[in-house]
Amino acid sequence: MFLRTISLRDSAEMDNSSYPFTIPVIRNFRELELTGNVTFFVGENGSGKSTLLEAIAHQAGFNTAGGSRNNLYEVHRSGSVFGEHLRFSWMPKVTEGFFLRSETFYDFASHIDELQKIDGRAYDAYGGRSLHEQSHGESFLSLFNNRFRKGLYLLDEPEAALSPLRQLSLLKIIHDMESSGRAQFIIATHSPILMGYPNSRILDFDGDRITEVEYEDTDHYNITKDFLNARERYFRELFR
Known part of the structure; x- marks a missing residue:
């Protein structure tokens, strides 16, 4: 592990009437201790998991x-107000790593194209060709396979571009990296496949505070399992 503790530095300076401090989990956040190399943030849309992940990246x-740290470009509304209020405890501190933000990955791929025009070597870290010339899922895997080496990796809904089979490929990459002590992962996800990773910690954001939850107790697992076992019952309720 590298990042051990995330804590709030100055709660008195937060404006609880403005976003993102209106989100209950963010408003009540004080400290989070990380106890393993793979941690999942889960919860409904708007619960604050991506907000905290973005703040960690900041x-x-x-x-x-x-x-x-070396990818210098901007997109609209990509800053983190909450990140300015956090402080970290490292052991040891690392500067290597990556923040995957699925919703702005197109902009990231365009940024790499611009770097390629400048020095002609930018594609080397992404399988040798433009990420725009690959399918969405292929471009994600090119990033994972070629760019991920050592450090802290923050992934915001990586399943957005991955089929179930490709999600299993990502789990293999995570296992190879974290089990060797080279990497730590914090992943915000809705995928019951990803959050099933063995010996990981799952933190639930659906509530006023972050709580730890077992895999089989997550809504993602139970709703998916129930739907697969009795999808006709779901359709009868949904379509009546």
């Missing part, structure tokens, strides 16, 4: 538009 020095 405080870690990564580009909150998506990328590492």
Whole structure:
């Protein structure tokens, strides 16, 4: 592990009447101790999981538009107000890593195209060709396979571009990296496949405060399992 503790530096300076401090989990956040190399943030849309992940990226020095410390470009509304209020405890501190922000990955791919025009070597870290010339899922896997090496990796809904089979490929990449002690992952996800990763910690954002939850107790697992086992019952309720 690298990042051990995330804590609030100055709650008195937060404006609880403005976003994102109107989100209950963010408003009540004080400290989060990380106890393993793979941590999942889960919860409904708007619960604050992506907001906290983005704030971690900000405080870690990564580009909150998506990328590492060295990817200097901007997209609309990619800053983090909450990140300015956090402080970290590292052991040891690392500067390597990456913030995958699925919703702005197109902009990141365009940024890499611009870098390629400048020095002709930017594609080397992404399989040798433009991310725009690959399918959405292929471009994600090119990033994972070629760019991920060592450090802190923050992934915001990586399943957005991945089929179930490709999600299993991502789990293999995570296992190879974290089990060797080279990487730590914090992942915001809705995928019951990803959050099933063995010996990981799942933190639920659906409530006033972050709580730890077992895999089989997540809504994602139970709704998916129930639907697969009795989808006709769901259709009868939904379409009546």
